[in-house]
Amino acid sequence: MHPPGADTVLVRHGDLNTKSTTVKRYMLRILVENLEAALEDRSVSGAVDRRWHRPLITTDEADVEAAVEAAASTFGVVSASAAVTLEPDREAIYDVLAETARRHYTGGSFAVDARRADKRLPYTSEDVAREGGTAIWEAVEDEFEPEVDLEDPDLTFGVEIREEEAFVYLDSVSGPGGLPLGSQEPMVALVSGGIDSPVAAYEIMKRGSPIVPVYVDLGEYGGIDHEARAMETVRILTQYAPNFDLRVYRIPGGETVAHLVEEMETGRMLSLRRFFYRVAEQIAERTGASAIVTGEAIGQKSSQTAQNLGVTSRVTDLPIHRPLLTRDKQDIVATAREIGTYADSTIDAGCNRVAPDRAETNARLERLLAVEPDGLLERATAAANDADLIEP
Template sequence: MHPPDADSVLVRHGELGVKSDQVRRKMEHQLADNLRAMLDARDLPGDIDQRRNRLFIHTDHPEGVTAAAADTFGVTSASAVATTDPTLSEIADTLAETTREQYDGGTFAVEARRAGPPSAHPFSSSDIESTGGTAVGETITDMGGEPVVDLDEPDFELFVECRADKAYVFCEKRAGPGGLPLGTQRPVVALVSGGIDSPVAAWKLMKRGAPVIPVYVDLGDYGGPDHRARARSTVETLAAYAPGHDLSLSVVDAGDVVADLSEDLGSLRMLALRRFMLAVAEAIARERDAVGIVTGEAIGQKSSQTSANIAVTDAATTLPVHRPNLTVDKSEITDRARAIGTFEDSTIDTGCNRVAPSHPETNASLEAVRAAEPDDLLDRAEARARDRAVVPIES
C-alpha cells in the first residue's frame, strides 16, 4: 500500500548509523551497490540517492522496488513515498490525497518525524501531526465516514518524514531483514545439506554481511539424486538474496568415504563424517580466502550435535565454526526457513539418515574418534576438496 503519487522508495538501515563516519560511508556504498544489483536482477528501474542514514530510490515502480529493498540485507524497512514540499499545507494536501485513495474504514493516526535543526522549518513534528490529522479527519468525513483517532493501534496509519528540502508521505513500513550489507564482512564457507537447518544458518551469516561459499558433500548412494537436487535448490533460493555475489555450489564427492565409515566405525561414524566435512570446508576456505565455516547445527538436536560431540568434530579444523542456530529450537528454525523460502525444498527425507547408526555415540572423546577413524581421513578430505566440481548458480 502506498500513496497514489509515490515516486520514490525510502530505505532505512539500522546498525550502519552507529558506525564511525568512515565505516558508515563504506557500508552505505556497499548497500547501495547491493540494492542496484537487486533491482537489476528483478528488472526494476530506479535511481539510488545516498543520504546520511537514509537511501532513496527514485522510481515509477514503487511496489516492486519496495519489495526488492525489503529483501536486501542491511535494510531494516522500506516505504514507498510521495515526495512533496516541506510545508504544512503541502504535507496536509498529500496526506488528504493518500487518505482518499487508501482509506477503507476504521481508526486512523498520523505519525511525523522532522529532521534537521529547528531553523529548518517553522513548525515541529507535533504541528505536522496536528495539521495532518485534521486534514485526514476532514477527508474521512467528506468520504462519508466518521473519523476516530487511535494512536496505539490504528487501522489506518500515515507517516511523514520531513527534511530540510523535501517531505515524504507514506502509509507502510515494510520490514527488511536488517543486519549488515552483504559484502561488508569476509566470506565464510557454508556446509549445506539442503536440510532445513543449514540454509537458515547460511542466510543468517549473509544477514551479518558475510558472503557464503556453499559446499555440498555428496554422500553418493547414501544420498541420491533427490538429496543433491535439494541442496542445489536451497542454494538457488539463497542466491536470490545476493545478486552480484557468487554463490556457485562446490560439490565434493564422498560416496566411497561414507561407505568406508559406515562399514568400519559403528557408533562413531557420524562424528568421523562430520570431521571429514569440516576438513573439506577448511581446505576450500584456504583456497578461497574465507575466514570461517558455518553449519546448521544446534546443541542436542542430533546425536552428533551434543556439546561433547561438537567439541570432537571441531578439532578437525583450525578455523572458527559459526553455528547461528546453536541455541535455537527446531520450530524457530523451521519458521525462519518458511520465511526465507527454503523450507519446501528442505523437507525431502535426508540421505544421511541411512548413515546414522542405530545406537550413536552421544558423549564421544576425541581420542576414541581419532583411534577409530582412518588415519588418512583428513588428508582425503583435502584431496576431495581440490577435485570438487563447481556448479554455477543463477542469482
C-alpha cells in the same frame, strides 16, 4: 499500498547508525551497490541516492512497489516504504495526506506519525500530526465516521520532513536488517539442503559475510534428491545476493561415506563431520574464506551434543560459526519458511541411512581416533581437490 503518485522508496538501515563515520561511509557504499544490484536483478527501474541517514530509491509509481520489495530483500535494510516526494510545506503535506486518505482510508482508526529532521523549520512534528490528522478527518468524514487511535491504529499515515523535501507514506515493509552483504569477509557454508544449513547460511549473510557454499555428495546414501534440494536452497539464497558468486563446490564423498559405514559403528557420524570440516577448510584456503558455517545447534542431534561439537571442531584451526547454536527447532523452521527455503528442505532424501543404530553422545577425541579409519583426513583433502564448481 502507497500514496497516489508515489515516486520514492525510503530505505531505513539500523546497525549502520552505530558505526564510526569512516565505517558507516564504507558500509553505506556497499549497501547502495547491493540495492542497485537488487533492482537490476528484478528489472526494476530506479536510481539509488546515497543519503547519509536515509538512502532513497527514485522510481515511478508503476515500479515503486517492486522497488520496495527489492529493497526489503537486501541485507542491511531494516524497512522500506513507498512514498510521494513533495516540498516541505505544511499545506502541501496536508493536501497529500487528504488525497491519500480519500484513496486508501475506508474505515477503522488512523494516526499520523510525523517526524521532522530539520529543527529549523517553523513548525513541529506535533503540528503536522495534529493538523494533518484534521485534513485526513475532513477528507473522509462525509463517507464514514473516522476514528483516531494513537496507540494501535488500523492505518498509519507516515510523514518525514527534511530541509528541502518531505515524504508521505503508508506501509513499511520489513527487511532482514543486519549489515550490507560484502562488508565482512566470506565464509564457507556447509549446505546439506536440510532445514538448518540454509538458515545458518542466511544468518551469516545477514551479518555481512558472503558465503562459499560447499555440498558433500553422499553417493548412494544421498542420491539425486539430496543434491537437488541442496542446490535449490542455495538458488533461493542467491535471490538475496544477486551480485555475489554463490556457485557451489560439490564434493565427491560417496566412497568415504560408504567406507565409514563399513568400517565404523561407534562415532561414525562424528568422523563424517570431521571429514566435512576438513573439506571445508581446504575450500576456505582455496577461496580466501575466513571461517566455516554450519547449521548445528546444541543437542538437536546426537552428533551435536556440546561434548561432540567440541571434539569434532578440533579437526580444523579455522573458526566454526554456528548461528543456530542456541535456537529451538520451531524457530529455525519459522525462519526457513520466511526466507523461502523450507519447502525444498523437507524433501525426503534418505540420507538418514548413514546414522548407526547406537549414537555416540559423549565422545572423547582419543577414543574416536582409535576407531576412525586411517587416512580419513587425507581423503578429505583429495575430495576437495576433486570438487566441481556448479551453478545452483
